[in-house]
Amino acid sequence: MSEQQIISGELLIFEGDPFTDAPEQAVQIKSDSALLIEGGLITQIGSRDEMVAAHPQAIHHAHKNKLICPGFVDAHVHYPQTAMIASWGKRLIDWLNTYTFPEEMRFADPDYAREISVRYLDLTAAHGTTSMASFCTIHTASVEALFSEAQNRGQRVVAGKTCMDRNAPDGLRDTAQSAHDDSKALLERWHGVGRLSYAITPRFSPTSTPEQLEAMGTLWAEHPTCLMQTHLSEQVDEIAWVHELYPKAQDYLDTYESFGLLGERGVYGHAIHLEPREIDQLNEHGAALVHCPTSNAFIGSGLFQMAALKARGLSIGLATDTGGGSSFSMLRTMAAAYEIAQLAGSVLHAGQLLWLATQGSAKALHLSDKIGALEGGMEADITVLDLASTPAIAQRYDNAAHAWDRVFPTIMMGDDRAIADVWIGGARVTPTA
Structure with a gap:
């Protein structure tokens, strides 16, 4: 006993x-x-x-x-960005190119991936976070490192290899085929092992070709118990870029929807500047959104419409978005969510904030029967x-x-x-x- x-x-x-x-x-x-x-x-x-x-x-x-x-359940993070959190002064695309991509390239080294995995899980535990959904890098070693460390700690973690085959530097691109094959191998190795879950993880439409998004959609259809996590409508200039890259798409969400990447177990980070059709489709498919308030403020992305989206019945989680978010703390994230809501014209009750940081995030990750x-x-x-x-x-x-x-x-x-x-x-x- x-x-x-x-x-x-x-x-x-x-x-x-x-x-x-x-x-x-x-x-x-x-x-x-x-x-x-x-x-x-x-x-x-x-x-x-x-x-x-x-x-x-x-x-x-x-x-x-x-x-x-x-x-606390952090529903959208980038653990490989731990070391460059709070990097000064850039909009999203410049910020990725200047800080994020150079740091993520270091995760080709398995020893460095293990070092940051330990550091990240130590830092988040110190802030009361017990579970998270993380993007890794294109390197399989980055996934192996986080899952191995979480397994050692008996920790419930969702993660996946980030897939990018364009608009990223040399050394940080895979291909449509390698993204599919690497993701499948990692999924088969880790999904459902202990308290671990795999999430199919295209970074966002600008860094994936249509062929890669199609490959990810095929993999998700073959493994429907997995989550699929990505980014959606974070900044207006990002959305304009998506329209240039996918001129036939109805809107940003359609770049996922057309390739089988919209579904009940889809988790979409940010989702600030949504069109009415996108809200309707997300709602119809039962997909989840993740609010990243410290990141949205830090990078100047905009005001998430919590009240309006919850009124539509959408599932919404809360996240630090390390390291676009400027804190590992879900308390700080709750405070920022309160402040963003005030600017957007609504007031969040303390009970709503705590629910978002725990039950709301767990529901978004389809883990509310466990955590x-x-x-x-x-x-x-x-x-x-x-x-x-x-x-x-x-x-x-x-x-x-x-x-x-x-x-x-x-x-x-x-x-x-x-x-x-x-x-x-x-x-x-x-x-x-």
């Missing part, structure tokens, strides 16, 4: 979708509560006193002035937030009028100091910056 452990304090519990139900009803903070971990799973949720009395042999981790949350909520039978990925982690936050906490008033300052001002505890697959992780 595996060791039993109890985590007690205030639990963040989801009773519904806070974008369709009242946020205070859909997302609740349960005081004097506890959860039981056994065999890597959450096996029970209940009152603290009853749980402790029923399991006297369990190791008890008690938390005061803290909020016990599902582990993203504190429920019996779910995998024990847990992040404990210290709601008084700095003097500035603590004085606000002390003057809070109600539970959500105590939580919101940590969302807006919190950083890795607010991460009091992290559990991945039922194993306690010591956050280290």
Whole structure:
């Protein structure tokens, strides 16, 4: 019998979708509560006193002035961009050419790929992120490194080889055939192994020929349980470029749709400047979007229309978009999502922000039956937030009028100091910056 452990304090519990139900009803903070971990799973949720009395042999981790949350789920990242995060002053295309592509070329070296995989997973754990969906590079070694390290940690990770066969430098292009063959081999090796999932990953239409997109669509049709992740409508000049490269396409989304790359398990990052037809098609196919607010602000991409898109019923996750995003922190990302929504004319409740960073992202990645909520039978990925982690936050906490008033300052001002505890697959992780 595996060791039993109890985590007690205030639990963040989801009773519904806070974008369709009242946020205070859909997302609740349960005081004097506890959860039981056994065999890597959450096996029970209940009152603290009853749980402790029923399991006297369990190791008890008690938390005061803290909020016990599902582990944060980062739905769109580029782990190979870890070392060049916060690189100054470029729009998307220049930024890729100046910073991103030279850094990604280094991942031809398996040792460097392993070094950055370890660094990235350490940094994200320190910020309370327990799962992510990552683009790798064109090099198979970049995928092997991330999956191997995640497997060693028992961590749930989605990733895929990034495919590019044009508009990229020498040494950072594959071909339509090699992209298909490499992706297929990696998929067959890793998809469904432990807590790992493979995502077919064309970077975006400008860096793939029609032949490569067709090859990726064929592979996805052959392996429909995989996710397919890519970028969509991030910047207006990018969209203009797509129209030049695909003059017969109805719109940006059509460059994917025409090649079998639109579907229920499709995950599309950014999606800021969508046409009405694109919204209709995404909705009809049940595809997911991922909001990357710190990246959208940092690179000057635009304002994501959260309220309008959620009103249409679209599945939306939240992401740092490392390293276009300027932080590894999902707290900072939630704060940026709040700020972007304000600029776009709507206000997001703290419960909605926490839902996006956990359950919303898990749903977007088709993993909400495993992660993203504190429920019996779910995998024990847990992040404990210290709601008084700095003097500035603590004085606000002390003057809070109600539970959500105590939580919101940590969302807006919190950083890795607010991460009091992290559990991945039922194993306690010591956050280290």
